[in-house]
Amino acid sequence: xxxxxxxxxKQKRRIxxxxxxxxxxxxxxxxxxxSASRIEIIFKDTIANLEYYxxxxxxxxxxxxxxxxxDLKDVYEENAKLKEQLDxxxxxxxxxxxxxxxxxxxxxxxxxxxLPTEYQVKYTNVIARDAQSWNNQVTINLGKSSGVQEGMxxxxxxxxxxxITNVSEISATVSLLSSETAKSQLxxxxxxxxxxxxxxxxxxxxxxxKYSITLLSDVEKIEKNAKVVTSGLGGAGKSPKGxxxxxxxxxxxxxxxxxxxxxxxxxxxxxxxxxxxVVQRVNSQ
Amino acid sequence: xxxxxxxxxxxxxFFIVFLCFVADSTIHYFLPYNFTKTSITITSCLGLMMFAxxxxxxxxxxxxxxxxxxxxxYYSIVYANSLAIYILIYCLIAFVRSxxxxxxxxxxxxxxxxxxxxxxxxxxxxYWLMWITNMTRYPMVSFVVMQLIPTLLxxxxxxxxxxxxxxxxxxxxx
Numbered sequence: 001x002x003x004x005x006x007x008x009x010k011q012k013r014r015i016x017x018x019x020x021x022x023x024x025x026x027x028x029x030x031x032x033x034x035s036a037s038r039i040e041i042i043f044k045d046t047i048a049n050l051e052y053y054x055x056x057x058x059x060x061x062x063x064x065x066x067x068x069x070x071d072l073k074d075v076y077e078e079n080a081k082l083k084e085q086l087d088x089x090x091x092x093x094x095x096x097x098x099x100x101x102x103x104x105x106x107x108x109x110x111x112x113x114x115l116p117t118e119y120q121v122k123y124t125n126v127i128a129r130d131a132q133s134w135n136n137q138v139t140i141n142l143g144k145s146s147g148v149q150e151g152m153x154x155x156x157x158x159x160x161x162x163x164i165t166n167v168s169e170i171s172a173t174v175s176l177l178s179s180e181t182a183k184s185q186l187x188x189x190x191x192x193x194x195x196x197x198x199x200x201x202x203x204x205x206x207x208x209x210k211y212s213i214t215l216l217s218d219v220e221k222i223e224k225n226a227k228v229v230t231s232g233l234g235g236a237g238k239s240p241k242g243x244x245x246x247x248x249x250x251x252x253x254x255x256x257x258x259x260x261x262x263x264x265x266x267x268x269x270x271x272x273x274x275x276x277x278v279v280q281r282v283n284s285q
Numbered sequence: 286x287x288x289x290x291x292x293x294x295x296x297x298x299f300f301i302v303f304l305c306f307v308a309d310s311t312i313h314y315f316l317p318y319n320f321t322k323t324s325i326t327i328t329s330c331l332g333l334m335m336f337a338x339x340x341x342x343x344x345x346x347x348x349x350x351x352x353x354x355x356x357x358x359y360y361s362i363v364y365a366n367s368l369a370i371y372i373l374i375y376c377l378i379a380f381v382r383s384x385x386x387x388x389x390x391x392x393x394x395x396x397x398x399x400x401x402x403x404x405x406x407x408x409x410x411x412y413w414l415m416w417i418t419n420m421t422r423y424p425m426v427s428f429v430v431m432q433l434i435p436t437l438l439x440x441x442x443x444x445x446x447x448x449x450x451x452x453x454x455x456x457x458x459x
Contacts, residue, residue: 178321
């Protein structure tokens with residue numbers, strides 16, 4: 001009876017110790033804002049991948065079947081449109097080949113190996129989103145084993161959505177450009193008519209729903225709806241030049257004391273992010 | 286013998302809450318999501334509701350807080366990107382269920398109200414934390430109208446199913 005009681009007290013003591021350790025660990029994390037350790041990242045990625053491949057992907061496949069059945073009704077009209085575009089495709093392919101050859105000749109003459117606009121893309125999809133909507137991060141199923149590195153740009157069909165901030169072996173975390181507190185500034189370029197202006201994308205303004213860009217160049221005037229693209233000046237391994245970020249909505253010129261700021265409408269619809277691609281600069285291989 | 290029964294019941298509670306977290310993640314994946322806060326945002330909280338109901342059915346006080354700590358650490362690491370406030374929230378819920386709202390049996394309306402209040406408390410604490418650490422400047426009125434109320438309504442309906450599962454799973458507290 002005494003031995004059973006003693007054993008029960010030991011077990012209770014162990015439970016109390018584990019609970020206190022977990023609470024202290026959590027308080028330390030909260031106070032010091034420490035980033036996740038390698039074990040936590042591996043554990044999180046394992047669970048995220050298991051959930052995706054065992055539950056979410058099959059469910060998505062089934063819902064996709066119903067959507068495809070609905071899309072079948074529009075096949076005839078889409079087919080007619082695509083046939084028209086095919087006629088133009090041959091002409092554009094030929095022009096593309098001519099321009100590529102000219103570019104290669106010029107690169108050889110100038111002794112340039114890679115241009116900042118040259119990149120490759122690796123297609124992937126979003127496997128998990130943050131449970132709470134405050135962090136503006138998603139997880140993709142490409143990691144170090146696929147050549148993904150921190151700082152690489154992530155895009156979808158509409159433009160740039162964010163950058164890779166954390167990489168594990170089989171997955172990576174993407175911090176979206178819609179984050180109110182960006183971890184790093186994105187170098188961008190504004191194409192206003194024949195002029196090009198350089199700036200840094202600081203953050204996303206939750207009240208105006210626009211990007212806030214600080215201009216680094218002296219600017220006289222910026223056209224409304226001028227395109228904003230990545231400038232490629234972040235260094236090797238970061239975003240290449242020419243990826244669409246958004247269009248200018250308005251511009252506030254600053255004096256000596258204040259900086260010039262541009263409000264930019266995002267090109268991407270952040271509400272539908274499923275199929276994305278990681279952009280890899282050619283000269284970062 | 287009694288200890289073995291309690292251990293297996295604790296494991297059963299962990300398993301049920303774990304399944305609810307997986308269900309949350311799946312619902313969250315298929316619900317329309319809104320990163321830019323331009324429209325309604327709904328967060329599924331099945332795991333939190335199930336935890337809030339089950340925690341009172343664990344007999345030992347130490348085991349209740351252990352249950353709270355493990356569930357919250359798991360949620361923080363896997364789903365909430367290491368937002369460590371959750372362990373304090375879950376321990377607070379365990380405290381409230383132990384000493385303040387300590388009804389052993391709940392009818393469906395009481396459980397719905399309790400679940401909604403729990404989610405309300407969690408959302409407000411997280412929003413307050415995001416605000417004071419300058420992680421967001423999302424206006425309070427927009428937060429209440431576009432996120433808090435839709436989340437409470439959505440989870441209020443889901444709490445009916447949670448209550449049904451809770452009744453199947455729980456043992457009566459002696």
